[in-house]
Structures are given as C-alpha cells and as structure tokens.
Amino acid sequence: MRVTVLGTGAMGAGVAGSLLREGHTVTVWNRSADRAAPLGEQGATVAGDPGAAVADAEVVLLTLFDTDAVVDVLEASAGDAPADAVWVQCSTIGVAGTETVVQLAAKYGITLVEAMMLGTKAPAEQGTLTMLAAGPADVLDRIDPVLDAIGAKTVRAGDQVGAGTALKLAANAWIASITAATGQSLAVAKSLGLDPALFLEAIDGSASDSAYAHAKGGSIIEGSFPAQFALDGLRKDIGLITDAARSTGVSTVLLDALGRVYADASAAGHGGDDIAAVGTAF
Numbered sequence: 001m002r003v004t005v006l007g008t009g010a011m012g013a014g015v016a017g018s019l020l021r022e023g024h025t026v027t028v029w030n031r032s033a034d035r036a037a038p039l040g041e042q043g044a045t046v047a048g049d050p051g052a053a054v055a056d057a058e059v060v061l062l063t064l065f066d067t068d069a070v071v072d073v074l075e076a077s078a079g080d081a082p083a084d085a086v087w088v089q090c091s092t093i094g095v096a097g098t099e100t101v102v103q104l105a106a107k108y109g110i111t112l113v114e115a116m117m118l119g120t121k122a123p124a125e126q127g128t129l130t131m132l133a134a135g136p137a138d139v140l141d142r143i144d145p146v147l148d149a150i151g152a153k154t155v156r157a158g159d160q161v162g163a164g165t166a167l168k169l170a171a172n173a174w175i176a177s178i179t180a181a182t183g184q185s186l187a188v189a190k191s192l193g194l195d196p197a198l199f200l201e202a203i204d205g206s207a208s209d210s211a212y213a214h215a216k217g218g219s220i221i222e223g224s225f226p227a228q229f230a231l232d233g234l235r236k237d238i239g240l241i242t243d244a245a246r247s248t249g250v251s252t253v254l255l256d257a258l259g260r261v262y263a264d265a266s267a268a269g270h271g272g273d274d275i276a277a278v279g280t281a282f
Contacts, residue, residue, distance in 0.1 A: 014124025183279030
C-alpha cells in the first residue's frame with residue numbers, strides 16, 4: 001500500500017522501516033528534516049511538508065508526540081490527501097486529545113481510525129509491536145496489511161475511536177508500574193547488602209516473573225539507559241493516565257506516586273534516557 005508516516009521519532013522511524021521491509025511504498029515527513037533523512041537511504045520518499053507527504057497516500061499514520069503536534073499536522077495536511085485515504089491515529093494523546101482529533105476528522109471529512117502502538121523502539125524496528133486498534137471493522141480490514149507489517153498482533157479494542165487509546169493508557173499504567181517496582185526492589189536488595197541481581201534470580205520462572213523486569217532490571221543494574229522508551233515520554237503518558245482515571249473516579253494514589261518518582265529521575269537528568277532510569281530515583 002502507499003503509506004505516509006507523519007513523525008519519524010524513535011517509533012515512527014522504526015515503523016517506516018518495517019513498512020519498507022514488507023514492500024509498502026512509504027513517504028515520510030518530520031518537523032526536523034534530519035530525523036527523516038536516513039529513511040530516504042532505505043527507500044522512503046522524504047517529503048518537505050506534511051501536505052506533500054499525504055498527497056498520494058492510501059494510509060496516513062500519525063506517529064507524533066502529543067495532541068498539539070497531531071492537531072497541527074492534521075490541520076496542515078488534511079485537505080491535501082485523497083478523499084478515500086484512511087488516517088490512523090497512533091500517537092498517545094489521552095482521552096481528551098483523542099476527542100479533539102475525532103472532532104477535527106469530522107470537520108475535515110476524513111476517515112479516522114486509531115492503532116496505538118504497544119512496544120518500544122526495538123519492536124517498532126522489528127515489526128513486532130502489538131497494535132491496539134479501534135474504529136469501524138470494515139475500515140480496519142482495509143489497513144490490515146499495514147498493521148500486519150508493523151505489529152506481531154493486532155488487538156481490536158472496539159468500533160469507536162478512543163477504545164484503542166483507553167487500552168493503551170491501561171497498558172502504559174502497567175509498564176510504568178512494573179518498571180518502577182523493579183527499580184524499587186533492586187534498590188531494596190542492594191541497600192540490605194545483597195547483590196541486586198539476586199532479586200531477578202529469585203523471581204525467574206516463578207508466577208511473579210516478568211520478562212520486562214529482567215529487561216529493565218538488567219539496565220538498572222548496569223546503570224546503562226539507551227532509550228527504547230524515553231522516560232519523559234512515559235511521564236507525559238502517566239499524566240494522561242492520571243487525568244483519565246481522575247475523570248472517571250478511579251483512585252490515582254499509585255499514579256500520583258509514579259508521577260513523582262519518574263519526575264525525580266527526570267529532574268536528575270534522565271528525561272531523555274530509557275524508562276529504566278527510574279531506578280535511579282530510589
């Protein structure tokens with residue numbers, strides 16, 4: 001298919017590479033042109049502006065940082081895409097942000113679905129993300145070849161745009177919790193005179209085991225945090241999750257604590273590092 005990727009940060013660039021590897025015709029655009037240029041060497045067309053990027057697209061993927069970025073890019077390019085193009089909102093922008101984008105889609109008469117990306121930089125590059133999709137079934141059927149190229153599986157959350165966002169918020173609450181909890185347990189073990197690696201050995205293969213604890217725990221023990229999922233990106237998501245929970249009456253006691261501990265790690269200079277750097281806060 002002819003696919004445009006608007007936003008080539010860590011996730012967008014990985015997604016574009018996976019689409020190229022699977023034989024799709026890919027056009028990319030990024031606000032900072034140097035972030036998109038390497039994809040040109042892989043076979044993508046690098047557009048100079050979002051309007052030109054979507055001019056011939058069958059599918060447009062919005063892989064941007066926040067609501068403001070999505071709104072800006074959508075308003076700048078909606079009128080330039082073919083009328084039958086499917087726009088796929090992939091950015092984690094929360095409940096209110098998603099409602100704003102749905103309203104914009106209606107204003108411009110575009111077909112909008114969502115496919116949240118569950119995973120980090122490496123799965124995006126490998127085409128092994130879990131896609132959390134929502135929208136009319138017939139429209140999602142049309143873009144299955146795209147979702148299959150960038151994900152190992154697709155979970156359809158519902159037929160209304162917003163259901164995928166809700167599921168992504170729930171999933172990222174889990175990721176934030178388990179990463180911080182791993183850092184805490186390693187810190188407790190070390191403070192009590194143990195090799196912190198013994199904690200990972202203790203849970204290995206048990207009912208409480210988690211592959212994520214081992215992946216992030218290894219980084220915490222090594223003190224090495226090459227970004228797969230930037231800590232400040234997860235901080236943004238924790239804010240969105242907290243807002244969503246508060247609006248529905250769900251307790252935010254744990255979310256508030258997570259917000260503080262990730263903020264502490266960011267204030268110490270780890271905002272651009274991987275989320276495993278939350279372990280430094282302990």
